[in-house]
Amino acid sequence: MTYCCGILVRDGLVMIADTRTNAGLDNVSTFRKLHVFEEPGRHVLALSTAGNLSISQAVISTLQEGLDNPETGLKDTLSTCTSMFRATQLVGRAVRHVYDLYGEALKDADLRFDVSFLFGGQVNGGRMRLFMIYAAGNFIECTSDTxxxxxxxxxxxxxxxxxxxxxxxxxxxxxxSGLISMDSTMRSNLGVGMPIDVLMARRDAGQAELNFRVEAGEPYFHDLRERWSAALRAAHTSIPRPPYGR
Amino acid sequence: MTYCCGILVRDGLVMIADTRTNAGLDNVSTFRKLHVFEEPGRHVLALSTAGNLSISQAVISTLQEGLDNPETGLKDTLSTCTSMFRATQLVGRAVRHVYDLYGEALKDADLRFDVSFLFGGQVNGGRMRLFMIYAAGNFIECTSDTxxxxxxxxxxxxxxxxxxxxxxxxxxxxxxSGLISMDSTMRSNLGVGMPIDVLMARRDAGQAELNFRVEAGEPYFHDLRERWSAALRAAHTSIPRPPYGR
Known part of the structure; x- marks a missing residue:
């Protein structure tokens, strides 16, 4: 399993991802699922992945190699995209490219083409945006309502x-809040686990403010988990017992 | 959707269920999902249901009518079961009976035989127990570990x-805690909604201590939701901000 969240507030972007993967229940490993693409001053982009690891890794590699542009004869990469929208479309194209390569074979093996992405960042001083990209390469955008x-x-x-x-x-x-959300998920699902990768980018800063891996035992996160547990216990205690039936 | 939880502690049993059903997204209704069977001094039993409403209602009706016992020629009902284990087996038999009636037709209509139950209580002064019953009529038991x-x-x-x-x-x-858990679920999934049915039975009391419907706007539950939200906000605030990258 996987848990990734992306949060887009007025001040900027936070992306958080766990690193646990499993093939079946007895083959558990650690793989990075939060990938950062940064050219300071030009763009800071973060792509987090869920689903079939072979698919998501192939998409990342495809983005790194670039996709053929039949019109220009050149390669389209994240570095050639002039806006977040175009960068997101490029990720979608990479997903469909990987589908064209492996989709049929996966179907023959009774495997779904199961992959999804969060993709956030800012390009060329344009609007900071956050998208969720589906297996068909289509996507939705995060808005200020949620x-x-x-x-x-x-x-x-x-x-x-x-x-x-x-x-x-x-x-x-x-x-x-994202770290508390990650803590709640890790407590309830063993398929989500440490370490946790974090990317934070302030709007218009032109580079990441934080690109950090929280390892097991890291003091702040350990303290956060303890404090959150204690606060929840105190919150429970502070609420009166139900008066029903008395 | 549905949310039901059953909690079995040393002192007794709590069962909580919402009442919202939907057929598609635009056909939303209120149906009781927590069914109480009580003969004071003999048994107190609570059966909560999730899944296809036509299946779960057929199971309830089958239990009320009783199942033929080929050995005795009589009807087996919850009132003839001499233990929680036998009562749970009877619910499982009722599920399979309904499957025999409608399983094939549902399959023809591309519908899964989707139903599950929580079944808790005490029979004849025996052990108070809580079970989860699956669509195949098989079941697992709640233990003190969880x-x-x-x-x-x-x-x-x-x-x-x-x-x-x-x-x-x-x-x-x-x-x-069960009510807080219900509140969290209702906030995150519109398919789970008020009113909430509650059953509480103290171990060895021989009858329900509480068999209650929490209506929208009921003062205690309203207060619990407000207090829980406020406590969570306070808990958030009380945790220091991450020191990363500073």
């Missing part, structure tokens, strides 16, 4: 985000 | 239970 998107095992960590994130949330508060 | 079971849309409300419920939890605290 300023976060999730892929993978999203349900355990959604209540935390539903309650805490608005478009006006401070960037570091958004990161904190 | 003293709750859930059916339906279970993920949103699981972190709350994971953190708050142990076998030693007070019965009214278990009810409170």
């Amino acid at each position: 300023p976060f998107l999730q892929i993978g095992e999203h349900k355990y960590g959604k209540p935390v985000l539903d309650r805490s994130i608005t478009f006006e949330t401070d960037l570091y508060d958004a990161l904190k | 003293p709750f079971l859930q059916i339906g849309e279970h993920k949103y409300g699981k972190p709350v239970l994971d953190r708050s419920i142990t076998f030693e939890t007070d019965l009214y605290d278990a009810l409170k």
Whole structure:
């Protein structure tokens, strides 16, 4: 399993992803699912992946190699895209390219072409945006009404985000909420696990403010988990018992 | 959708179920999903249902009419079962009976025989037990290691239970946690909704201590939702912002 969330607030973007993968229940590994593409001053882009690892890795490699542009005869890469919208379309094209290569063979093996992405960032000083890209290469955009998107095992960590994130949330508060959301998910699903990769980019900064791996035992995250547990226990205790039937 | 949870602690049993059903997204109704069978002094039993409403209602009606017992020539009902285990087996037989009647026709209509149950209670002063019954009529039992079971849309409300419920939890605290879990689920999934049915039975009491419907706007539940939200906001605020990258 996987859990990734992307949060887009007024001040900027937060992307968080776990690193646990499993092929069946007994083959568990650590793979990076948050990929950062950065050219300071030009673009900062973060792509997080869920689903079949062979597909998502092939999409990443395809983006790195570039896709043929029949009109120009050149390669389209994230570095040639002039806007977030075009960059997102390029990721979608890479997904369809991988589908064309492996989709039929996967179907023959009774495997779904199962992959999804969060893709956020800013290109050439344009609008900072966050998208969710589906297996068909189509995508939706995060808006200020619901300023976060999730892929993978999203349900355990959604209540935390539903309650805490608005478009006006401070960037570091958004990161904190994302980490609490990740903690809730890891507690309820063993398929989501440490370490956690974090990308934070402030709007118009032109480069990442934070590109960080939270390892197991990292003091702040450990403290956050303890404090959150204690606060939830205290919240429970502070609510009176139901008066029903008395 | 549906959300039901059953909690079995040392002091007794709590069962909570929402009442929202939908056929498609635009046909939303209210139906009772928590069914209580009580003969004070003999048994108190609660059966909550998730899945296809026509199947779960047919199972309830089958239990009310009784199932033929080829050995005795009589009808087996919940009132003739001498233990929780036999009562649970009877529910399983009722599920298979309904499957025999409609399973093939559902398959022809490309519909899965989708149903599951939580079934808890106490019979004849025997052990108080809680089971989850599957569509094949097989079942698992709740144990003190993880003293709750859930059916339906279970993920949103699981972190709350994971953190708050142990076998030693007070019965009214278990009810409170179950209601918070229901609140979390309702906030994140519109397919789960008010009113909420609640059954609470104290071990060896021989009858339900509480058999109650929480209507929208009921003061305690309204207050619980407000307090829980406020406590979560306070918990968020009390945790320091991440020091990363500073």
